[in-house]
Amino acid sequence: MKRRAFLTATALLAAAGPRLASSASGPYPAGNPTIVVGFAAGGAGDIAARVVANYVKETRGLAATPDFRPGAGGTIATDQVRRARPDGSVLSLYSVSPLLVAPHLQKVPYDSTRDFTYIASYAGISVPCFVRSDSPFKSWDELLDYARKEPEKLKWATAAPRGLAHIATDAAFRQEKVTATFVPFRGGADAVTALLGGHIDMVVSSDFGPHLAAGSVRLLAETSPNPKAAHPDIVSFAERGYPIAIPASYGLFGPPGMPKEIVAWWEDAIREMITTAMYADFLKIINGYPLFQESGEFTQMAREAYGDIGRQVEAMGIRL
Template identity: 60%
Template structure:
């Protein structure tokens, strides 16, 4: 059973009591909502969008569509959101790459500190570096040994070129003094297909769960600062002292100026979702950790992360 089927089965089994948020219905009752997604369909970002979209559709009877705009490290979706009307009909899935990293590396038509409303995050995720289970690269030190012995011979990919995992991994390789070859793909699913087909050596992506469960991949290191739930023996970039190790999460954001009634409505919807068995199934499927941040905390987390990454990239000579 794939990840989509797991969530569909959980929804069908019940556990979604009707809660219409009557107090806010008069001020915010959209006929439809679109959530833009900066990654290709079929990956962890798709699943994170689907779980909240399906909850709102089934619980509040509001159709929520998903608009996939992969490419450019998620910045296409972020640009679309920044230009949207702040009426609650267009939101976007939050991920760190287009908000925290990309504006430091390229010219983007939006300002992460001014052009978005940070509604709330609802899951923390791991973005590990992994190989095929039959790879001769048994551990992270083996990866570095191979890269030193074969300059530019190690071929690897991520779900989002120039995203947070890409830059963090490049920074790790630079710290170790090795040269590798990055192979761009439009999404994690495509990259993993190339990995399983033997076309590349490794992938850095949050889309590892089903493949780990099936025994087809082996995790070597986590690019973020925290250990992966249930896998304490997998080292982290932070534990190795690498310059960039950023916690990753998914959440919802809107354009700047989103009314408080809209923010509160979606916050309540996220809170409702978090109390369902569907949410627990989602966490198990995505191998995520619950992180229910309110707008103020979420905004502070994003802004602090943006500034910290800017300092790190400038120190590495990578900031534009």
């Protein structure tokens, strides 16, 4: 997201604040906390951290401050959160890569299944498989049929090699007995540029919004388990029974052993937030879909997804 668009988006979210009202405004037990973000300011993760920070400030008077610590795909910041005091003074923005994917591909000093408190998730990110609007593939099944008949001729890419979208789509292809050629790019923008230039056939990425609005791409399938809220006419990896259909989502997590009353405070605040106009505007900005998981469900999802991803990484032969 370019800086001007980002500033417009955050201004929109902040402007929604005074219209909000909280049904529960008990004092936060740990003063004003920091929300660590393992990525650079100015992107979707920045907005995801600010929407919850804006909400608790406007409704509960809590000054939760985003703290940007980019580097090593978020793994450095994740380990800093692991080592923080579990008193609610340090939280972090949850994203899939550093917690559920990276530990299978590189050495990290944490165990994602036991070293963190998963507080709540609050937004799903649509990560569809898409082609050019003039592509001969009008559906996911047409693309699969071509790839079966012409092994390795289908060229595809994702925003991040060995990321969740890559692992999930590779697993789907293997289940469908498809052999395709993965083309690595440094980011989603580069992959989409190659798609629009006719150099590859398909991209799996969240970087589709402006191109869909412009009519230059066609969505064929959705890697996350709940695309119907945003894109009701496309195939879901979950409904096809593919091995990986894990929500790429945003949420909050913290150090291990956080007190139940602090976790409950954030659960209540986020449960309120997802009913507001601020939240609806946020989802439009990130091309996301509604998602809310309390701590127990969030924890179970993360642990199960960690195992599922590990098995597919093993099958792909890319484990460290």
